[in-house]
Amino acid sequence: MSDSVDIPSEATPEAGPEVPPESNAVKPDAKPEGSAVWREIKGIFWVLLAVLAVHSFIAKPFYIPSESMMPGLLKGDRLVVSKYPYGWSWVSASFHVFPHWSGRLFGKMPERGDVVIVTPPGRSDDYIKRVIGLPGDTIEVRGGRLILNNVPVKAEVRPAAMIAIDDNAPCAPTQFQGNLVEAGDGRQYCRLPIVRETLPNGPSYDTVELGQSPGDEYGPVTVPADHVFLMGDNRDRSADSRFSLADDGLGGPVPWENIGGRAEFLTFSLDGSASWYNPISWFQSLRSGRAGHSLRASRG
Numbered sequence: 001m002s003d004s005v006d007i008p009s010e011a012t013p014e015a016g017p018e019v020p021p022e023s024n025a026v027k028p029d030a031k032p033e034g035s036a037v038w039r040e041i042k043g044i045f046w047v048l049l050a051v052l053a054v055h056s057f058i059a060k061p062f063y064i065p066s067e068s069m070m071p072g073l074l075k076g077d078r079l080v081v082s083k084y085p086y087g088w089s090w091v092s093a094s095f096h097v098f099p100h101w102s103g104r105l106f107g108k109m110p111e112r113g114d115v116v117i118v119t120p121p122g123r124s125d126d127y128i129k130r131v132i133g134l135p136g137d138t139i140e141v142r143g144g145r146l147i148l149n150n151v152p153v154k155a156e157v158r159p160a161a162m163i164a165i166d167d168n169a170p171c172a173p174t175q176f177q178g179n180l181v182e183a184g185d186g187r188q189y190c191r192l193p194i195v196r197e198t199l200p201n202g203p204s205y206d207t208v209e210l211g212q213s214p215g216d217e218y219g220p221v222t223v224p225a226d227h228v229f230l231m232g233d234n235r236d237r238s239a240d241s242r243f244s245l246a247d248d249g250l251g252g253p254v255p256w257e258n259i260g261g262r263a264e265f266l267t268f269s270l271d272g273s274a275s276w277y278n279p280i281s282w283f284q285s286l287r288s289g290r291a292g293h294s295l296r297a298s299r300g
Contacts, residue, residue: 001142001258008096017194026111028054029161029162032292034284035100043051052084052093052094056083056088056092056093056094057083057088057092058082058083058084059080059081059082059083059261059264060080060081060083060094060261061078061079061080061081061267062078062079062080062081062117062126062128062263063076063077063078063079064076064077064078064079064128067169067175067234067237068127068128068129068232068237068238068239068240069115069128069129069162069232069233069234069238070159070161070211070233070234070237071132071163071192071194071206071208071233071234072206072233072295073115073295074163074168074169074231074269074287074290075168075169075272076168076169076269076272076287077266077268077269077290078267078269078270079263079264079265079266079267079295080245080263080265080267081117081260081261081262081263081264082261082262082264083111083260083261084109085108085260085261085262086104086107086108086109086116086256086259087104087105087106087107088104088105088106088258089101089103089104089105089107089183089256089258091257091258091259091260092108092260092261095151096119096124096158098152102255102257102258103226103257104243104256104257107256108230108255109134109135110131110134110228110262111131111201111203111257112131112132112133112134112199112200112201112203113130113131113199113201113202113203113260113297114130114131114263115128115130115131115262115263115295115296115297115298116129116131116228116230116259116260116261116262116263117259117260117261117263118230118250118254118258118259118260119260120249120250120251120254120258121245121250121254121255122245122253123245126260126261127230127239127240127250127271128274129230129231129232129238129240129241129250130205130229130230130231130232130233130297131194131228131229132148132199132229132230132231132241133144133148133228133229133231133253134223134228134229135224135225135226135228136222136223136225137149137222137223137229137240138150138219138220138221138222138223139216139219139220139221139222139223139229139241140217140219140220140221141215141217141218141219141242142216142217143214143216143217144209144212144213144235144236146197146231147219147220148200149200150198151200153156153197153198153199153200154197154198155195155196155197156196156198157193157194157195157196157200158194158195158196158206159192159194159204160191160192160193160194161192161206162181162183162189162190162191162192163190163192164187164189165180165187165188165189165190165246166268166272166273166287167271167272167273168271168272168273169190169271171188171189171190175237175281176190176192176210179191179192181218182244182250188231192208192210193208193209193210194206194207194208194209194217195207195208195209202299203297203298203299204298204299205233205278205297205298206233206295207233207234207235208233208234208235208236208237209235209236210236210237213235213236213237214243215235215236215238215240215242215243216235216236219260221253223253224253226255226256226257227254227255227256228251228253228254228259229241229252229253229254229255230250238287240278241253241254263292263295264294264295264296265292265293266290266291266293266295267291267292268286268287268290268291269284269286269287269290269291270286270287271285271286271287272285273285276277284298297300
């Protein structure tokens, strides 16, 4: 007889649903909503920085706020200004926020006849004018006739320009007394007497000659080194290098570092009738036939 005693085994528990072992991986905390907002802010910041870089170093849009460059440029025109043709200076930045410094980086002097944007000394706003004189040139105006280096610039009377009347080109009596006419088509126009100038290096462009004005007698003045002399094409209605800063002019020849870029071509033009709250009016206010028009002076 065996002395061993049979011990009954423990009852096996009934199998339940299989539970996966708990993972040892650390679960990331849910990202707070604020981090998503911060990512959006950073994204917008980099987009704005890229836009400012393009505007400051390559090209930027510009609009014509006055009538000083008629007949070629009208108030309400939108155009592209290239920033690199003359190198870069303190005015190259879109908002002129850099400290003023003399000279230009990779600088190149403009050519006579170029249409440029310029910041008057001591100011932060931009004008648009035409380059007439370069360093060493002598500028004089007698009886409204431009004289460059003691030689009258070639000037040819051309047929009058007929500028259609609209909100941005009203042919106001204070500026264009007696120039408002009605044509055979029943529309009103501003009839502007035109004189075409041709500079010694070849560029030709139309100027408006309205009669005697304060800028018709000027100089002679010699353009200093690293300066340019600028004039508006609407000669009798342009505050340019012939006029003092106190008269909203440019105060004589302008340092070349104040040149912000060269005007290249028109993108579109608005007649001033649009309302910001009415998108349909944005399209109705477009002037036809002006988009793509080059602003480089013709030669010969």
